[in-house]
Each structure stands twice: as structure tokens, then as C-alpha cells.
Amino acid sequence: MDLKIAVLPGDGIGPEISEQGVAVMNAVCEKFGHHVSYQYALCGAEAIDKVGDPFPEETFKVCMDADAVLFSAVGDPKFDNDPTAKVRPEQGLLAMRKKLGLFANIRPVETFDCLIHKSPLKDELVRGADFICIRELTGGMYFGEKYQDDEKAYDTNAYTRPEIERILRVAYEYAMRRRKHLTVVDKANVLASSRLWRQVAKEMAPQYPEVETDYMFVDNAAMRMIQDPRFFDVMVTENTFGDILTDEGSCITGSMGLLPSASTGEHTPVFEPIHGSWPQAKGQNIANPLAQILSVAMLFEYFDLKEEGALIRKAVNASLDANVRTPEIQVEGGERYGTTEVGQWIVDYIKNA
Amino acid sequence: MDLKIAVLPGDGIGPEISEQGVAVMNAVCEKFGHHVSYQYALCGAEAIDKVGDPFPEETFKVCMDADAVLFSAVGDPKFDNDPTAKVRPEQGLLAMRKKLGLFANIRPVETFDCLIHKSPLKDELVRGADFICIRELTGGMYFGEKYQDDEKAYDTNAYTRPEIERILRVAYEYAMRRRKHLTVVDKANVLASSRLWRQVAKEMAPQYPEVETDYMFVDNAAMRMIQDPRFFDVMVTENTFGDILTDEGSCITGSMGLLPSASTGEHTPVFEPIHGSWPQAKGQNIANPLAQILSVAMLFEYFDLKEEGALIRKAVNASLDANVRTPEIQVEGGERYGTTEVGQWIVDYIKNA
Ligand SMILES: CC(C)[C@H](C(=O)O)[C@@H](O)C(=O)O
Ligand SMILES: CC(C)[C@H](C(=O)O)[C@@H](O)C(=O)O
Numbered sequence: 001m002d003l004k005i006a007v008l009p010g011d012g013i014g015p016e017i018s019e020q021g022v023a024v025m026n027a028v029c030e031k032f033g034h035h036v037s038y039q040y041a042l043c044g045a046e047a048i049d050k051v052g053d054p055f056p057e058e059t060f061k062v063c064m065d066a067d068a069v070l071f072s073a074v075g076d077p078k079f080d081n082d083p084t085a086k087v088r089p090e091q092g093l094l095a096m097r098k099k100l101g102l103f104a105n106i107r108p109v110e111t112f113d114c115l116i117h118k119s120p121l122k123d124e125l126v127r128g129a130d131f132i133c134i135r136e137l138t139g140g141m142y143f144g145e146k147y148q149d150d151e152k153a154y155d156t157n158a159y160t161r162p163e164i165e166r167i168l169r170v171a172y173e174y175a176m177r178r179r180k181h182l183t184v185v186d187k188a189n190v191l192a193s194s195r196l197w198r199q200v201a202k203e204m205a206p207q208y209p210e211v212e213t214d215y216m217f218v219d220n221a222a223m224r225m226i227q228d229p230r231f232f233d234v235m236v237t238e239n240t241f242g243d244i245l246t247d248e249g250s251c252i253t254g255s256m257g258l259l260p261s262a263s264t265g266e267h268t269p270v271f272e273p274i275h276g277s278w279p280q281a282k283g284q285n286i287a288n289p290l291a292q293i294l295s296v297a298m299l300f301e302y303f304d305l306k307e308e309g310a311l312i313r314k315a316v317n318a319s320l321d322a323n324v325r326t327p328e329i330q331v332e333g334g335e336r337y338g339t340t341e342v343g344q345w346i347v348d349y350i351k352n353a
Numbered sequence: 354m355d356l357k358i359a360v361l362p363g364d365g366i367g368p369e370i371s372e373q374g375v376a377v378m379n380a381v382c383e384k385f386g387h388h389v390s391y392q393y394a395l396c397g398a399e400a401i402d403k404v405g406d407p408f409p410e411e412t413f414k415v416c417m418d419a420d421a422v423l424f425s426a427v428g429d430p431k432f433d434n435d436p437t438a439k440v441r442p443e444q445g446l447l448a449m450r451k452k453l454g455l456f457a458n459i460r461p462v463e464t465f466d467c468l469i470h471k472s473p474l475k476d477e478l479v480r481g482a483d484f485i486c487i488r489e490l491t492g493g494m495y496f497g498e499k500y501q502d503d504e505k506a507y508d509t510n511a512y513t514r515p516e517i518e519r520i521l522r523v524a525y526e527y528a529m530r531r532r533k534h535l536t537v538v539d540k541a542n543v544l545a546s547s548r549l550w551r552q553v554a555k556e557m558a559p560q561y562p563e564v565e566t567d568y569m570f571v572d573n574a575a576m577r578m579i580q581d582p583r584f585f586d587v588m589v590t591e592n593t594f595g596d597i598l599t600d601e602g603s604c605i606t607g608s609m610g611l612l613p614s615a616s617t618g619e620h621t622p623v624f625e626p627i628h629g630s631w632p633q634a635k636g637q638n639i640a641n642p643l644a645q646i647l648s649v650a651m652l653f654e655y656f657d658l659k660e661e662g663a664l665i666r667k668a669v670n671a672s673l674d675a676n677v678r679t680p681e682i683q684v685e686g687g688e689r690y691g692t693t694e695v696g697q698w699i700v701d702y703i704k705n706a
Contacts, residue, residue, distance in 0.1 A: 120580050141544060142543055148548055153546045153548065153549035154512070157508045158507035189441065190495055192501035193506045222600055222601040223604040243540070243571070244571055244597055247572040247576050248579065
């Protein structure tokens, strides 16, 4: 296969983990005889500094021209204490989502046995939890009509039937490939938009008779995820609820630094770690590259290159088992490996596999 | 003091726990020489069945005429599978909040040492956690303009400056009486309404120089609450975020059946357990009355009757220590006490104190 990848390293530790993602991608392509080419582009704080725009038109073109985007992280503390600053790295993210039509954000929540002890939840509750959060990413309050002056403000949480249908479709397809259990999360006892979500879901459910669909209020879902995370297989929800629930989901596993995500939709799909740009660690060779590397696995799997994805996952697990780990997950007394060493170990594993 | 209490037992286990709340109230009033009178009124599914309205005008009048409302729980499974039913018990709740102007929902999140093992979180993380969630309760998407047809729907998340100011004022006052740490939770990097919240908070903060105010995005707050619940002292947020975060907060302690809440505002304040109507347990004398009883403690404290509140808390702790507990929190091999037995034990403790 011929793969054209747009690489967006972004800010903070982004460039370092991006490098390891690319190295792993190269190793896999070499092994399986794929041809891969890369185009790098600016985004985030770096893009603001250089061209005044966190998602420049040039970057958009590079993305549109690619088969997939390998994204790392954006964000810089100099913007953190001023959420009303005119141009912010987050706007780049939102622009990317909207312009690439990335309406489906897919976040696997997986536990790694050797990291369970890092979970804030009790072992016996979280062990074996394995679900996918699917968040609608281009609708709702994020993009609805807004108004603000000194005395009042509002946001609009608007959804249309086609917007709801297409994301539910994605969710059902994931459920079909997994344990066939879909939980539709909403607040249909209060919100009109949620009632439309539920109505559309109830109309669509009979098309997937093998899937068990249940409906859960968002407050209840926020509790259930902590009390009984193994209940879930695939969960789907609107943008704002998804923002909260996906983050909650990612922190229950204790393996936040290892979780990748995919955002797919109308144009080029984007693969990225769920963690942020960790500016304090920039340039120190301590950032964990595994979430980025696993986002490369998701990339291959998106193109139905299952063996390629599986080999990356195998390599990552092997590195964990071999205690080749960055400091934050290293066992006591274990050797300390840097970002590049972990990446290199995985590359070697793939080459020798 | 003369106290006029409106009692709204509601549905499911509501009437049973209500009875124990009233018994404890009587015992305390007798001990401290207060005069108390009660007026009972309908709400929830029972009110729908009897008069076709989950918060009838008559009930509203009884509430307005009282000094405080002792509320239990509403909800019946016959409404559960039809969130679009024309009349639902939840609408009674929303009507009560709006008509009584209950803009501040106050939910203490407390751990009880003897119940820590019931928490889904690891002991060492949650032990000692003690914070208050303050949720704005009469604004935002719950009450904003709504629209729904078959093809599209929207809700409006609107806030005015005075609405934000008054709830922040409540939050600062709680913070002043506690550890002087306030966390304002919003999504100011995306929402216009959140930006107004943050702006108003930043203007108000200098009036409370002793309070350390911090600002946190809601996705981050949902994680922090699990990863480090002891971080929080007082947290304040808007209605929808508060719905999610207060429920998340209540389930991390392992003592959900014990947590009370207060809703205060323009007219009569309401005191109630945070748990629901548990219809399956109705009439079985197994429901835990402690959350209702502790809501009576909050009621006294609201009227600055601190000793009265403290005595109830002491009695509740004593009952736990004595293993006088309802089945769901009883230790293995411990004796089984019913709703009435636990209530009676606490009444006796108060009488003999
Ligand atoms: C940075 C922010 C705009 C963004 C969001 O809320 O979508 C982030 O929290 C995320 O979840 O990707
Ligand atoms: C029943 C529902 C309308 C209500 C809410 O969302 O406010 C409940 O979840 C609560 O938190 O009191």
C-alpha cells in the first residue's frame, strides 16, 4: 500500500513522541512492504508563533492531501492563564476538527495488566475493563451559535438528524465488531437535543438486531464508569458530554500515557495520543511515546491493515513486559529508559519479529 | 425556635425514610425546646397519579408557607422507559426548583471511615476527602430556550451576570467557612457562557482575598475528582456540568446512601437525600434512612442551629460505629437493622444524649 502521512508534531513533547511514531511507522511499512511518505506541517502554539494561526491554511492543505494525519499534541502554558486570548492553540484543534469534518472521536479505554496498580480505582473493579468511547466532535455547543457581552452569554447545543445518524452509525459499526453492546448516553429527561438523539437511536437500533442497545443518562454514566467500568463495550455521546466522559474514562485505567485516539469523518482521519503537550517535559527525553505509537496502530487498523496494527500492539506489550518503560511507569528499581530508547526498542522488536 | 416544615415524601422508599427524618427532627426539637409543625404534600409520581401534576399548585403553596422543605425522593419505573412522556416525575423536581428559586444546590461529599471500603477508589486516595459541590440549579440548558422537531433540536445554555454572581457568592461563603479554597469549574476555552462565568469569578475573587480561587476545565475536574479528590474544598459550577460532577462526586465516597443535600435560593430551602426513590425496595423496611436524617442536620444548620445539627451527626456516627446499619452497609455477620430500627436507634440516642 502507498501511504501519504501528514505529520503534525505540535508543541511541548509533541515533536519527541512524533519522531518515535514515525520511526515505528517506517519499521512496520518496511516489514510489510508498504510505501510511506511524510509531509510535516505546523500547528498549535508553534504555528501561532510562526504564522499567527494555530491551524494554518497550509497545514489544512497538507492534511487534505494526505491519507491520514499523525498528530501529537498542542498547547503551551503561555496561553493557559488567558482563556480569552484572541488566538489560542485549542482553536487550532477545533478548526482542524471542523475543516476535516472529523465528526467521530474514537477513544479506546484499555487497561494494561502491568499498570493496573496506577489506576485510581480498585484493582478488582477495573481489571479487564475494555471499552470504546465515541464522541461526536463537530456539533453541539462547541460549534453552535454563541453570544457574550458583559451582562449575559449563551451557547447553543444544536444537532440535526443527519449529524446524529452518522455518529450512531459509526458507533453501531464498532459495536458489531466488538461485544455487541452499545450504550447511548444523553440527558433525554431534560434536553431537547438529547430527546432527538434518543429518538434517532431508537429508530436505528432495529437495524442492528444483534446489538444490545441501552440508554443511559449522562449523570448516571459518569457514575457507572467508576463503579462498574466493565459494564461498557461501546459508548456514544454528543460533543460536550463526550469531552467529560472520555477524559473520565481515560483516567480510570491508570494508563493515560498509553491511550491513543482516532478522529474520523468526512476527510482525512487523524490519529493522536489522548494526552497533552506536557510542556514541562519538553526536550527531556522522558515523555512516554506509547500512546503515539499505539495511535500508529490505530492508523493501520483504520486502513484494515490488521496484522500491522497487531504487530505494533505486540511490540508495545513486549516493551512493557521487558520493563522498557519511561520513568512515570517504570517499576521501582527498574532501569530508566527515555522516549527515544523506548521507541528504538519497539522499532527493533518489529524489525526482528 | 418555631419551625414550619413542609414534608414531601414522594415515591418509592421516600415515605419510609421521610418518616425517620421527621422522627429525628421531633426528637431534636424536643431536646432543644423548638416547636415544630408539619404539613404534608404530594409530589412526584404519586402526585401525577392523584392530581395529574408532579408538583401541584397546592404543594407549591405548602412549600411557600413553610420555613423549610423536607423532601425525600421521586421517580417511578413506569415512567423510565419513556423519557418523552408528557408528564414525568422529574418535571416536578424542575418545577419545584424553578418556582422556589432554588438556584444553589449544595452537596457535601464526605467519606465515612467505616464505609471507605465501599468506595470504588483506592483507600489511600479517597480517605479524608471532604468537599462540597455547589451546582447552579435554575439556569443553563435546563431552563434555556428549547426546540425539537423530527429533523433538528436545540437547547440554549444561557446565563446572566446576576445569576452567576449569586451562586458564586454562595460558593465563596461556603469557602470562607471551610478551608478557603474555591474551584470554579467551566469550559471557558470553548463556551461563551463559561467565559462569562470566569469573567465574573475573576471580578469577584478580589473581594475574598483569603480564599484561594482556582479555575478548572470541566473535563479536567472530572478526572481530578477521581485522581485526587482531596484536592477539592468547595467546587462551584453551572447546572449541566454540576449534574454530572455532583453525581460523580457522590459515588467516589462509597457512602452514596448517606449523603444529603440542600437546595437554597429565593424562597423556601429544600433538604433531601441525594439518592433516588429505589422503587424496588419500597415497603421492605431496608432503605437506609441516614441520608434523609443527615438532610435534617443540614436543615438545622441552615438556620444556624449548629448544636442541633452536630448532635444528629454524632448520633449517625454512633449508629455506624455500633453497627446499627441497614443491610447494604452492614458488615459481614452483623445484625440486620431495618429503616425503622436505624431511625429509632438514632432517636433514642438523641433523647439520651
Ligand atoms: C482543548 C479542548 C478544546 C478540547 C475539547 O474540549 O474538545 C480537549 O479538551 C479535548 O477533549 O480534545
Ligand atoms: C432527574 C433529573 C432532572 C435531575 C437533574 O438532572 O437535575 C437529577 O439528575 C438530579 O441531579 O437531581
